[in-house]
Amino acid sequence: MIDANSFELTEEERMVQSTAREFAQREVAPLARKIDHEHYFPKELIPKLGSVGFMGVNAPAAFGGSEMNNVCYAIIIEELARVCASTSVIVSAHNSLCLWPITSFGTDEQKKKYVPKLSSAEWIGCFALSEPGTGSDAARQTCMAVKEDGGWRVNGVKNWITNGPVSDVCVLFTMEDAAAGHKGITAFIVDMKTTSGVSLGKKEEKLGICGSPTSSIIFEDCFLPESQLLGKSGEGFKVAMKxxxxxxxxxxxxxxxxxxxxxxxxxxxxxxxxxxxxxxxxxxxxxxxxxxxxxxxxxxxxxxxxxxxxxxxxxxxxxxxxxxxxxxxxxxxxxxxxxxxxxxxxxxxxxxxxxxxxxxxxxxxxxxxxxxxxxxxxxxxxxxxxxx
Ligand SMILES: Cc1cc2nc3c(=O)[nH]c(=O)nc-3n(C[C@H](O)[C@H](O)[C@H](O)COP(=O)(O)OP(=O)(O)OC[C@H]3O[C@@H](n4cnc5c(N)ncnc54)[C@H](O)[C@@H]3O)c2cc1C
CATH class of the missing domain: 1.20.140.10 (Butyryl-CoA Dehydrogenase, subunit A, domain 3)
Incomplete structure (x- = not known):
């Protein structure tokens, strides 16, 4: 057992480092220039990343994840970024921003539905907190969720969403009670391909990480049933910050x-x-x-x-x-x-x-x-x- 202040890598962490380094050199490096120059989303890498366990790094093994620790996670992201920053952020947004909140705040039903498919790379995840008028000041959400029988009606726009254009699953933050400030924010899980009232804005042309697809996501009269609530109503800000x-x-x-x-x-x-x-x-x-x-x-x-x-x-x-x-x-x-x-x-x-x-x-x-x-x-x- 390594104590929290030690920087020695364990045997397992060293093995993950050499696997990730070898994978990055063999699979990712040959594509890195095309990914950047052609703003190319490396779709062929996604199943390969899934097969080596890099799309479900921290997710519990019981739900199909690799259940590696966070040092292994940092090692994997460093090795991918060493050869291709675009690929590293596709993987990190999927793992840290979509899978992690679902495994940490989701119900058993949600974990059973989402974690295996995200961990195997069958599905790609994204995280939608930022809005056109709200980035750093994330407590001022304007994407509204209004309670109705059996769920919520969502209207609003999310901006700059990494993996947005290719995502199957989105962890979404909305304002349910503006008067309550950050305690009025509620998080949801959205099935991007099958929920009506969800559409994508234009794909952004960027200075860097050009192969990481970024777009806005538009919610228009989008009904999300109770089953899609992530955590408790009004606890979305806590989910986002953690x-x-x-x-x-x-x-x-x-x-x-x-x-x-x-x-x-x-x-x-x-x-x-x-x-x-x-x-x-x-x-x-x-x-x-x-x-x-x-x-x-x-x-x-x-x-x-x-x-x-x-x-x-x-x-x-x-x-x-x-x-x-x-x-x-x-x-x-x-x-x-x-x-x-x-x-x-x-x-x-x-x-x-x-x-x-x-x-x-x-x-x-x-x-x-x-x-x-x-x-x-x-x-x-x-x-x-x-x-x-
Ligand atoms: C390529 C890309 C990918 C992204 N991916 C995602 C994603 O997947 N999901 C998501 O939700 N968001 C995503 N974002 C949004 C990103 O997190 C925000 O752009 C970032 O948080 C800054 O918000 P902003 O752009 O609104 O800038 P603003 O908040 O408007 O800030 C503008 C400037 O003012 C400064 N500033 C603001 N408030 C203060 C303060 N209190 N004190 C001092 N300085 C301050 C900022 O530091 C900055 O320099 C992405 C953005 C980009 C460009």
């Missing part, structure tokens, strides 16, 4: 993977590219860049694994997850910018992957809570811990 704590560990791991890609490619390039009669890796400025990238990436990974260890140990981890996400995403941005610089002119063209890493890194500072919001979460938790 889900995002876990999701942030996944985005931190994604950021570590992107940053590591920039470091590994840059170290290789710097060893080969010559200027002033020697490899640029022998110029001290370049060494400083590589050293700074290496320090921050290792620190970001340790923060991420530490937050995951705490989640696995069942102790509070909101602050640690926000710290990991904040530090890792800023590391990804800074490291990929340095990576482009190390590549000189070649860093600016699509012949090399490092410009993709820089475009992909930016989103890690925005989704699942911007860096500004992570600082608010960290400070609020810190002050609560100190002041009681």
């Amino acid at each position: 889900t995002l704590d876990g999701g942030r560990c996944g985005i931190a791991a994604q950021a570590v993977g992107i940053a590591r890609a920039a470091l590994e490619d840059s170290a290789q390039y710097a060893s080969e590219r010559k200027a002033f009669g020697k490899p640029i890796a022998e110029h001290q400025s370049i060494q400083n860049y590589l050293a700074d990238m290496s320090c921050s990436i290792d620190a970001a990974r340790l923060l991420t694994w530490s937050a995951c260890r705490r989640k696995d140990a069942g102790v509070p981890y909101s602050r640690q997850a926000a710290q990991a996400k904040l530090f890792a995403s800023e590391t990804a941005m800074a490291s990929t910018v340095k990576g482009v610089q190390i590549h000189g002119g070649y860093g600016f063209v699509k012949e090399f992957n490092v410009e993709r890493y820089m475009r992909d890194a930016k989103i890690t500072e925005i989704y699942e809570g911007t860096s500004e919001i992570q600082r608010l979460v960290i400070a609020a938790n810190l002050l609560k811990e100190i002041n009681g």
Whole structure:
């Protein structure tokens, strides 16, 4: 048994790391440039990801999941992001934002219906909290759920939904009682392909993670029966915030993977590219860049694994997850910018992957809570811990 503060990987975690690394290199890496350049959703990877257990990483084995711990989850996401950030977020939104709240807050009937199909990758999941007018201030939901006999009538628009265009199942947040503020928010599970009154908005054209499909979802007079309520009426905000704590560990791991890609490619390039009669890796400025990238990436990974260890140990981890996400995403941005610089002119063209890493890194500072919001979460938790 590893204690919550230890950073040694267990035998199982090391095995998962080598399986994920090998899978990412063999199956994902050959498609990564097509995914980015053609904004291509890698549908052929989904069943393969399911067959190695990466689409139900934490889900209970009794419902067809892989029942791995959260450190394994971070390891898998890092390895996928190392070769393709788009693929890593398709997997992380599905696992952390859709499967996790269903396994944590769903009824037995809901778990039996959704978890096996999501874990096997037969179904893809998404999470719909953000709206056109409401991102960071998620308590101000305007997608309304009005109680009727036997269920709720839902009207409203959800924005920026990762996996939205390809999803079968959506964890949806609505406002049931605006006067109650965040205590008026109610969560539901929506069958995207079979529920009437649900449609997709336009697919977004993005700066990075171009193969991860993103769209708005429109709810028009959509009736959701009692069976679709997730958790209790009025407890949706709690479901959303607890889900995002876990999701942030996944985005931190994604950021570590992107940053590591920039470091590994840059170290290789710097060893080969010559200027002033020697490899640029022998110029001290370049060494400083590589050293700074290496320090921050290792620190970001340790923060991420530490937050995951705490989640696995069942102790509070909101602050640690926000710290990991904040530090890792800023590391990804800074490291990929340095990576482009190390590549000189070649860093600016699509012949090399490092410009993709820089475009992909930016989103890690925005989704699942911007860096500004992570600082608010960290400070609020810190002050609560100190002041009681
Ligand atoms: C590619 C992509 C995928 C996404 N996937 C999903 C998804 O699957 N599901 C989902 O629900 N959402 C998703 N989102 C939405 C994402 O979580 C939001 O974009 C993000 O939370 C920021 O919200 P916003 O865009 O409304 O920005 P705003 O909230 O309008 O913020 C704008 C700026 O103001 C700052 N700001 C806001 N409030 C404060 C404050 N109190 N203090 C200091 N600064 C503040 C922000 O940090 C930011 O810099 C996705 C977004 C993108 C771009």
